[in-house]
Amino acid sequence: MNNDQDTIIALSTPSGSGAIGVIRLSGPDAISLTNTVFAGKDLEKQATHTLHFGLVKDGDHIIDEVVAGLFVAPKSYTKENVVEISCHGSNYIIQQIINLLISKGARAAKPGEFTLRAFLNGAFDLSQAEAVADLIASNSKASHDVAMQQMRGGFANELKGLREQLIHFASMIELELDFAEEDVEFANREQLKNLVNKINYVLQRLISSFEMGNVIKNGVPIVIAGKPNVGKSTLLNALLNEERAIVSDIAGTTRDTIEDELTIGGIVFRFIDTAGIRDTADIVEALGVERTLEKMKQAKLIIYMADADQSLSEIKEQVRGLEQLAIPYLILVNKADLISADQRKTFEGLNAVFISAKEKQGIDELKTILLEQVNLHHINTSETLVTNIRHVEALKQTEHALQRVLANVDNPVTSDFLAMDIKQALHYLGEITGTVTTDDLLENIFTKFCIGK
Ligand SMILES: Nc1nc2c(c(=O)[nH]1)N(C=O)[C@@H](CNc1ccc(C(=O)N[C@@H](CCC(=O)O)C(=O)O)cc1)CN2
Numbered sequence: 049m050n051n052d053q054d055t056i057i058a059l060s061t062p063s064g065s066g067a068i069g070v071i072r073l074s075g076p077d078a079i080s081l082t083n084t085v086f087a088g089k090d091l092e093k094q095a096t097h098t099l100h101f102g103l104v105k106d107g108d109h110i111i112d113e114v115v116a117g118l119f120v121a122p123k124s125y126t127k128e129n130v131v132e133i134s135c136h137g138s139n140y141i142i143q144q145i146i147n148l149l150i151s152k153g154a155r156a157a158k159p160g161e162f163t164l165r166a167f168l169n170g171a172f173d174l175s176q177a178e179a180v181a182d183l184i185a186s187n188s189k190a191s192h193d194v195a196m197q198q199m200r201g202g203f204a205n206e207l208k209g210l211r212e213q214l215i216h217f218a219s220m221i222e223l224e225l226d227f228a229e230e231d232v233e234f235a236n237r238e239q240l241k242n243l244v245n246k247i248n249y250v251l252q253r254l255i256s257s258f259e260m261g262n263v264i265k266n267g268v269p270i271v272i273a274g275k276p277n278v279g280k281s282t283l284l285n286a287l288l289n290e291e292r293a294i295v296s297d298i299a300g301t302t303r304d305t306i307e308d309e310l311t312i313g314g315i316v317f318r319f320i321d322t323a324g325i326r327d328t329a330d331i332v333e334a335l336g337v338e339r340t341l342e343k344m345k346q347a348k349l350i351i352y353m354a355d356a357d358q359s360l361s362e363i364k365e366q367v368r369g370l371e372q373l374a375i376p377y378l379i380l381v382n383k384a385d386l387i388s389a390d391q392r393k394t395f396e397g398l399n400a401v402f403i404s405a406k407e408k409q410g411i412d413e414l415k416t417i418l419l420e421q422v423n424l425h426h427i428n429t430s431e432t433l434v435t436n437i438r439h440v441e442a443l444k445q446t447e448h449a450l451q452r453v454l455a456n457v458d459n460p461v462t463s464d465f466l467a468m469d470i471k472q473a474l475h476y477l478g479e480i481t482g483t484v485t486t487d488d489l490l491e492n493i494f495t496k497f498c499i500g501k
């Protein structure tokens with residue numbers, strides 16, 4: 049992956065026409081290459097972090113009037129020479145400029161290659177590079193907060209602290225091995241145990257933060273079940289209107305679910321409307337539909353939505369089907385505007401929430417319930433939250449290795465294993481920060497970035 053003698057080029061703004069398009073070059077020849085097509089000041093003689101107006105010309109042919117921004121190595125995002133050409137945002141102009149510079153020796157950048165270079169050149173660790181992608185994808189205050197915290201190095205510093213303690217530990221054990229015949233004990237066993245316990249405590253907190261971190265990054269999955277026409281769409285619209293949220297109709301991974309995303313109180317919720325249940329009155333039967341069941345099992349909450357004119361016995365029967373899933377559920381009785389207070393009493397004992405999606409009654413109460421469901425008061429965005437499945441897996445492996453250390457620490461015969469398991473723990477921590485990497489791993493991470501990032 050490391051062909052850092054190349055000078056790479058890509059459009060860094062979205063493709064399509066816009067007011068301005070920014071083309072970015074990075075690499076040893078970024079400035080000299082640009083200079084060959086730039087009519088204006090001599091870019092090779094300009095200071096870093098300066099902007100220069102000029103023309104981009106292919107021979108005598110003027111392609112555009114542009115502004116060139118200079119970042120002279122190592123003072124740039126990638127730590128290499130970087131030039132940013134801001135041109136008029138026409139696809140045609142952008143392509144002409146990129147092709148021209150490629151003909152002069154630049155190479156089209158691969159997805160994430162700028163950020164990969166920044167990582168390889170030590171601008172930040174791997175967890176921070178991954179946070180850049182999360183930051184770009186963030187669409188709520190909470191997901192922005194955690195990505196920003198991770199990009200600014202919160203997680204990285206926490207891991208660095210753990211690593212340093214472990215390295216100290218490892219070196220003491222190694223020392224003992226060197227003096228094996230003399231039967232000395234450099235590493236006080238009680239201190240070692242305390243240290244491992246302390247580290248494990250932090251690891252466990254990080255591992256358990258993933259549940260929340262994942263929800264913040266990917267949204268809280270809420271399944272809405274109920275008979276046709278109970279008012280699911282009306283409810284989603286009522287929730288939406290008030291929040292003016294980013295919304296999209298995400299087509300479900302399969303055609304049997306429809307997903308809508310919206311933010312409530314800064315948290316993204318994914319409402320999953322399960323057609324399997326929509327189309328059949330018998331929920332138990334619908335649960336047999338495997339994919340629907342899978343969706344439901346991932347839900348943080350199932351909303352069973354009933355129409356106020358449904359009979360109590362029918363609602364109870366359908367809810368009994370849901371109970372088998374052992375996932376928190378909420379009974380929502382809609383169209384409450386159509387029934388009297390006395391009629392409401394017939395639903396007593398259901399512990400239902402009454403709303404009128406159409407008249408927007410009970411919507412705030414519902415929002416409060418939804419937010420309680422994700423345990424919002426536990427979110428403390430100044431505390432590190434793990435949002436990445438790769439990181440959790442590595443943290444779990446680290447913890448397992450340290451458990452083995454604890455199991456062996458009092459046994460003098462197993463000193464060799466101690467050293468080995470500590471090294472394993474260090475290895476897994478290193479996978480997160482990128483001190484230990486493979487080309488496959490890097491490729492996997494950076495190809496998910498957009499081109500130009
Ligand atoms: N035009 C532009 N905007 C951008 C970026 C970019 O590359 N170009 N970024 C790309 O993601 C982000 C900002 N990240 C950046 C990170 C470091 C440096 C930089 O020049 N660092 C130098 C100088 C630091 C300083 O003067 O304090 C350095 O680290 O030495 C620039 C942008 C978002 N906005």
Ligand SMILES: Nc1nc2c(ncn2[C@@H]2O[C@H](COP(=O)(O)OP(=O)(O)OP(=O)(O)O)[C@@H](O)[C@H]2O)c(=O)[nH]1
Nearest residue numbers: 275276277278279280281282382383404405406407
């Ligand atoms: N009176 C009253 N009517 C409502 C209320 N909510 C929804 N409706 C009406 O009920 C009908 C069905 O509403 P939808 O939101 O389309 O129901 P749905 O559950 O999404 O329907 P399907 O997607 O077909 O399952 C519409 O005519 C709505 O106007 C309510 O709170 N009160």
